[in-house]
Each structure stands twice: as structure tokens, then as C-alpha cells.
Amino acid sequence: MLPELSDMKTFREALNGDSGPDEAALQGAADRNGQLTKPPGALGRLEDLAIWYAGWRGDARPLISAPQVIVFAGNHGVTAQGVSAFPPEVTVQMVMNFEHGGAAINQLAKAAGATMDVHALELDRPTADFTTGPAMTETELVQALRVGWTAVDPNADLLVVGEMGIGNTTPAAAIACALYGGDAADWTGRGTGVDDAGLANKTRVVAEGVTLHADSGDGLDILRCLGGREIAAMAGAIAAARILRIPVVLDGFICSAAAACLANVRSDALDHAVAGHQSAEGAHGAVLAQLGKKPLLDLGLRLGEGSGGALAINILKSAVACHSGMATFAEAGVSDG
Numbered sequence: 001m002l003p004e005l006s007d008m009k010t011f012r013e014a015l016n017g018d019s020g021p022d023e024a025a026l027q028g029a030a031d032r033n034g035q036l037t038k039p040p041g042a043l044g045r046l047e048d049l050a051i052w053y054a055g056w057r058g059d060a061r062p063l064i065s066a067p068q069v070i071v072f073a074g075n076h077g078v079t080a081q082g083v084s085a086f087p088p089e090v091t092v093q094m095v096m097n098f099e100h101g102g103a104a105i106n107q108l109a110k111a112a113g114a115t116m117d118v119h120a121l122e123l124d125r126p127t128a129d130f131t132t133g134p135a136m137t138e139t140e141l142v143q144a145l146r147v148g149w150t151a152v153d154p155n156a157d158l159l160v161v162g163e164m165g166i167g168n169t170t171p172a173a174a175i176a177c178a179l180y181g182g183d184a185a186d187w188t189g190r191g192t193g194v195d196d197a198g199l200a201n202k203t204r205v206v207a208e209g210v211t212l213h214a215d216s217g218d219g220l221d222i223l224r225c226l227g228g229r230e231i232a233a234m235a236g237a238i239a240a241a242r243i244l245r246i247p248v249v250l251d252g253f254i255c256s257a258a259a260a261c262l263a264n265v266r267s268d269a270l271d272h273a274v275a276g277h278q279s280a281e282g283a284h285g286a287v288l289a290q291l292g293k294k295p296l297l298d299l300g301l302r303l304g305e306g307s308g309g310a311l312a313i314n315i316l317k318s319a320v321a322c323h324s325g326m327a328t329f330a331e332a333g334v335s336d337g
């Protein structure tokens, strides 16, 4: 059961509460894996994924039949600084596209057999420009976290969170820089495709924001000062999924920045999550390295929307189908060497 999310204190308590994989299911799944009709380890990472999934679901022989994709949308005051190749109106236009089934994520969710929900967060009220002050007040942060918190279907058995928000590779870069240090240039990429002058300007904006909010506090304070509503909603959903024991597939750079805010507060906050893919946004690999996550796919995607996470659902489904559907040596009458 998810506690009601009324303020940051309840969120912090829930994030730090008791939850984890089921040891008996983990052991049962590992035992079963050792008896399946294949040479030991021959299914490579699929074996680890299936055992990990079984542990979080509390079922040594699980199935994935109800994956959920949630796309959160938000707008960013920092777009006034010219950080994106596209205008902010595209956020609401893309929300309509999602609702009409016309975006990439609609096709990828469908192909993966996932349901898809879209939550637009106050698109006509962008966050504040983080070069002049905190992006969100604490109340705004709680509201955004709560949208993600309550968007997770408790009956889902796998979750992908994605985002739409013109300008949001800038807050994602600022979050990464604030969490991990180094130069703004290390974390700033081209997003939707800014040119060289645009990249230099975006890097300056990231540096200014990180300097202004240098003493903001931990990952959740950084999320408030430098993040955005859809980024916070993703963090809220990822945290809720852990409590509901729903494994999560992370998407690209922006989703990983949201997740990183949680990992900064609790080091095992993302144990129920795998990295679906490595985005072509330059710094994504470095964020995943910081999180200790090895991506499942590397297809040169730089889209967001949950696209890479949705693609990776197919890999998890396949891993779990092998684990739970294969015959054991004894059942099949195959000599186990």
C-alpha cells in the first residue's frame, strides 16, 4: 500500500522505508534457473534479469502480462534562455499527439503490449527559470511528485516512465552536474539538436544554475531547484513503484536524471530498476555509470518519451518467458551433463 503523499516529510519517509526484493523468491528463481534445459549461464544477462524480476515480484516463476508506460509532460521557464531547438508550444502539441496515438511512444508501447497513460502537469504554468531562482517551490515539488506517485497502476507488473517537455535536457544536465560535479560542459548535450552556438549558450545556462543552487542540499532539493514538474513526477512514480514492488525500466537521459535524485538520498533506491537503454545524449553513459547501471540496449535513440524503456520491455518479457516457460532437465528428460 502506498502512503498518502502530503508533504516532503512523508515522501522522504516513504523513500527510506522498508522495502526490498523477496529473498525466498530470489532463491527459488535462482534454483529454477539452474535446472532449465540449457548450459549453465547460456542465456547470459537474461538469466540475471529473470531472477531479479522474480525477487521484486515475490514469485519464483513470474510472468509479465501488465506493463505500464506513463508519459509525464511539463514546461520549463529556462526555455526563455534559448536552450532548445524547438519552441515550448511543442510540449502541449505533443501531448495531443500522444492522446491521438501518433507519437513514437504510442507505437513502441503497443508493440510491447503495454498500456500507456499521459499526464500533463500544468503546461500553461512553466517552472521558474532556474538561473534566477529555484525552478519549483516545495509545494509545487510535492504536487508534481504526487502526480507520479498516484499515476502508477498498483496492478501493473512492469513500469516505464517517460517524459515530454521542451527544454528538459537542460534541467537534466544541471541535475547531473549538481549531483556529480565536474564542468557543465561534461553534462550538457544537444538535446533536440541545438547548433554549436546553442550548445555553448546551453552550457552557460547549466553552469549558472548549478552555481546559483550549489548549496541547495540533497538530491530532492536539487530536484526542486533545478528540475521540472515532469522530472519530479517521474521520480515520484519510480519511488512509488519500489514500494508497490513493481520493477522499473529506466528510459534516457532525463529519466535517469530524475532517478539519480532518488539514488542520492537512498543508495539502493533504484535496486528495482534496470536501465532500458543508453541514449545518444552525450552524458547519459556517465549518469548510468554513476548509477551503476548497464544499459540493455544501445540503439542511438535520443528521443525520450519512454521510448528506450518501452523497447526494453520486450527483453524483460523474453527473459521472464524463458525462465518461467522452459522445461527443467528432469521434466524434458534431457541429460543434465
Ligand SMILES: Cc1cc2ncn([C@H]3O[C@H](COP(=O)(O)O)[C@@H](O)[C@H]3O)c2cc1C
Pocket (backbone or CB within 6 Å): 083, 084, 085, 086, 090, 094, 163, 164, 165, 166, 167, 168, 169, 170, 190, 191, 192, 193, 194, 303, 304, 305
Ligand atoms: C517533436 C518532438 C517530440 C519529442 N519527443 C520527445 N522529445 C524530447 O525532446 C525534448 C528535450 O530536448 P530539448 O531539451 O532540446 O528541448 C523533450 O521534450 C524530450 O522528451 C521531443 C522533442 C520534439 C521537438
Ligand SMILES: O=C(O)c1cccnc1
Pocket (backbone or CB within 6 Å): 169, 191, 192, 251, 252, 253, 254, 255, 279, 280, 281, 284, 301, 302, 303, 304, 305
Ligand atoms: O535521452 C533522452 O531521454 C533524450 C535525449 C534527447 C532529447 N530528449 C530526450
